[in-house]
Amino acid sequence: MSRGLGKDVLLSVGIDIGTSTTQVIFSHLTIQDMSSGFSVPRFEIVDKQIVYKSGIHTTPLLSPTRIDMAAVRGIVAGEYAKAGVDRTTIGTGAVVITGETARKENANEVVHYLSDFAGDFVVAAAGPELESLIAGRGAGADTYAKEHSTTVANYDVGGGTSNLAMFDRGRLVAATCLDIGGRLIRVDGGQITYVAPKIQELADSEGIRVRAGDRADIPTLKRVCQAMTRMLEMSLGLTPKSAFFPRIRTEQDKDIVLPGVPAFISFSGGVADHIYGSPDDSDPFRYGDIGVLLGQAIRESAALKLITRITPNETIRATVVGAGTHIAEISGSTIEYDESLLPLKNVPILKLNPADEASPTAMRQAIREKLEWFRLDGELQLVAIAFQGPRSPSFKQVGQLAQSIMEGAAELLAEGFPLVVISENDLAKVLGQAIRAALPGQRGFVCIDAVGVDSGDYVDIGTPTAKGRVLPVVVKTLLFR
Amino acid sequence: MYQENDVRDMVRAALSELLAAQGGSAPVAAPVSAGATLAATTVEEGFCPDVTAVSTKDEFHVPDPENREGYLAMKQSTVGRIGVWRAGPRYNTWSMLHFRADHATAQDAVFGEVPEEFPAQQGFIAGQTLCTSKDEFLTRPDLGRKLNDETKRLFAEKLPKGAKVTIMVADGLSSAAMVNIPDIVPAIKQGLKGFGIDVGPIPYVKYGRVGAMDDLGPLVGSDVVCLLIGERPGLATGESMSAYMAYQPSADRPESWRTVVSNIYSGGTPPAEAGAHVATIIKKILDAKVSGVDLSL
């Protein structure tokens, strides 16, 4: 016996514009029908192979507050050319803008511009917790936790931020981000040229004097790095949190409490190589910053040594690998859609709750009411109507579902928007056919399943793959609401 | 399913009842007397727990595992009966009864008969193969592939000739699979209607095997015959149904000429969703004028 409908390969791109570095990777996501061939197809992503890794470029800045968009574009275009990749062949992927770079004035503009430039269906994703998840997966911490049935924390220590993600047997259980990074103090010609304000505050609170313009005194900078390392220790629950700790969290209103001390820890990000011991630590300022010293401080931390250290699959590339290989999902394999509507980007989710799904009337009413939430300046916008759906619906239930959705979304339809429907349970094809039978005129729609979304999420739906059986999907979730 | 605590509580309850019956003292060896005194039994309201209520993925009996969380997570990756524990080297009572209940479900599906009134209730035209009993059906697959003469006459008279698509229903190896019919049939019809194809009256064949569609094919002359038939059940999957489709089927065609969609039931592919999928496959067969291994899906 062999698999039903065979395989397809989706080319995925990952682009990471970080505080210090900009990187690009291409990977092949293998999508395979996991059914026996004698049942309804069931495609899954079965393999992820990185086929190209770019060099590590310095993130180009026009000024301390502006990214040099043209130069970033040049880097990305250059890597596409070197890899021999035509942007029209990109099936999925993500551009992430991370660390301090995410806070530049034109960050949003850059990331959206790039997501269009990089391919028809490449999403822009950001947010500190999502970055933590992406880096943790890129480092392989989730896989290690799953394979060894244990808990693993990955700390991605970069130039501007340190992203923590903790996995329990493969599942993300906690994530946070601290403003700790190797490039937050810069050094040139034996002199400190820049100290990030928060690091300055941290040093002050510890009674350490460090200012731009000071001589780069190694013992002093080591003490600063030790103070920074103590913040990491606190975030992991190894030591009690100081009064200053909340200040160092990137999102100051979000406290971090791990469900327990993880059994294992891995470090990724640009600083990681110096945590694991780099062959060349002789010049502590070789990058013109305190990255090497911070790495050493983390390596030597007695508290951090309490957690067994494991080597990640990726260090400096963890985030870009995570973005390129671990963001895309695929829809269920029996779905209905009009290809002309695809790809769809940044569609907000209108999620129905179990009470809304309790009866056809409740459903119709709930869609009508919740649609109003998406009215901006009196104008409706495209939304995706999402619900769990019954586990094995009767044919009659499906008909009612189609009716409720169309009546509930009547206003949306009247204003000419296409219908986008997402269910968790397997019913999209029969529901889609029921909608097609009842939809006025040749109005387009997309009806997919096997995708879990929530209120507040945005979804991107790509162009069909695997002979039109499945659609690539990226759910942009705000974690831990 | 019983957890350890439930069992402990039950034991305690039973013990305290015993103590109460004996006037609150601990049980002591009663002097041997002529004839035992049997306590009166009270029949209580309520039900014993349903051993099939917990899915095999969630049924867990290991009392003190080294890594409980890990074990439970591991169980989610398979419907195989693991984490079932033991009594000595033998099976735990509850998992054993669950297994036997699931086998009973499968056996009842195979050896049970579809109610006589079912075809009429569904508006089907009822016929039969050359098999005259369940036993003959099970041991003579050759006879289950041929319609009997009376059925052939009936179908020739009642079914339209040369319809584009004929849907056919047979009991096959699971009478219980007929539960899917009210959801899958209208879903197929709805899907086909979307392609502008109408479906006529549906023939039902008692004691039918898959090959019976090859006997029906030439009789009705349809371009596509789609047979909905009960599958040989697995444990606890007594309701599973398959849809076999073939372009202009006949006895001359090899088995590889059939396209099949199996595992249709509420715990597999839901029947309504499967019907929508089947409709699109039928359309592909009609367009390609081939079926089975030659059909590129």
Place this chain on the structure above:
Amino acid sequence: MKLKTNLLGKTYAFRDVKDVLAKANELKSGDQLAGIAAETAQERIAAKVVLANMLVSDVRNNPVVPYEQDEVTRIIQDDVNERIYEEIKNWTMAELREYILDNSRTAAEIRRLSRGLTSEVVAGVCKLMSNLDLMLGAKTAVVTAHCNTTIGAPGTFATRLQPNHPTDDPDGILASVMEGFAYGSGDAVLGLNPVDDSLGSVQRILQMFDDFRNKWEIPTQTCVLAHVTTQMEAVQKGSPADLIFQSIAGSELGNEAFGLTAQMLQDAKDLMATKGTCTGPNVMYFETGQGSELSSDAHHGADQVTMEARCYGFAKRYEPFLVNTVVGFIGPEYLYDSKQVTRAGLEDHFMGKLTGISMGCDACYTNHIKADQNDIENLATLLVAAGCNYVMGIPHGDDIMLMYQCTGYHEAESLRQLFGKTAIPEFDEWMKKMGLITEDRKLTKRFGDASIFLK
């Protein structure tokens, strides 16, 4: 040779040896389906009488498929040791039966006898045996084989750990693997029936098995039961395999239905000698089952017991480490109920052992046959009493991929306890090292706790 007899005032005449062999069979629905079974119970006994009077040479000289037509016949006939055959060719089949059952018979004598028998002779003597005869005969015919460990030694009893999963999900397979080893199952082989038998899939699973075995230092064998050519390709590409598996039939035509030739098996065996991960010398694993030839119309009008015996004669050439009949899988049109399944299991085990191969049995049933778990526990118990080398082990006896039921992980230790046997010695030591059993083979609280492998 006589083909006629009188029985209870009636005369019975048979067409030829093939007809006698078919009608002498115990009642099987498959022989009825083929239209070759005895019409009455009396005719069955008459056939047995005629068979008992035949000489070994009569049966050898009338193979049920002609030598010229069939490579299986040629392999069976060409592998006969003519010197030994000369000694026994003039025995009646009744004498052969009594030689085997003689109380002074040793395992070595039966092994020597084996080399003078063709499969038709093996099948013939089987038809003269009652169930208990089959058990006693098989018990004398000890056959051991060595891959990484030695299977079949008296006092031991092994199981195959069969961790099948409906989608080959690696986590799901591994969950079953852990559960099985925690129950002391898997000393015969860790072997998966894959859903996806493509090369990539086979390679992935072989690697996963090898990694797990090495991590926990388990003294056993590993195998993925895809087609022989796929496994060979995997081994050639460097995948770790201890055994190469193939389903085989008792005629060339039957093997064709499996996409198989004798040359392929020879090539596989040669490949394993140079590229296998095992110690050897026994590197092959075969599965068979009564009725499979009839189901592919490759039975040449012969009965299913004789065709089954021919599988073993064919298998013997490749000196397999494991051969098992999958005895209740095929359905009630071949083996009607538990009585027929039980008989077939005992026949197959006996015939395998008499042929000289390391014989095990997948004692199983599908859901459309009149049998249940009690019947299969009975058969497994009879088989262990008869010295069967191994049976299957699956979670709670429920195979969620092949959709049938057979012996569960729990049966391994239950049957060892019942008969005072151990696992294969190295594996038994491993069970002690893992703390699954104590030095005196009592189960510990770790026995049955798969989470001990979650590390």
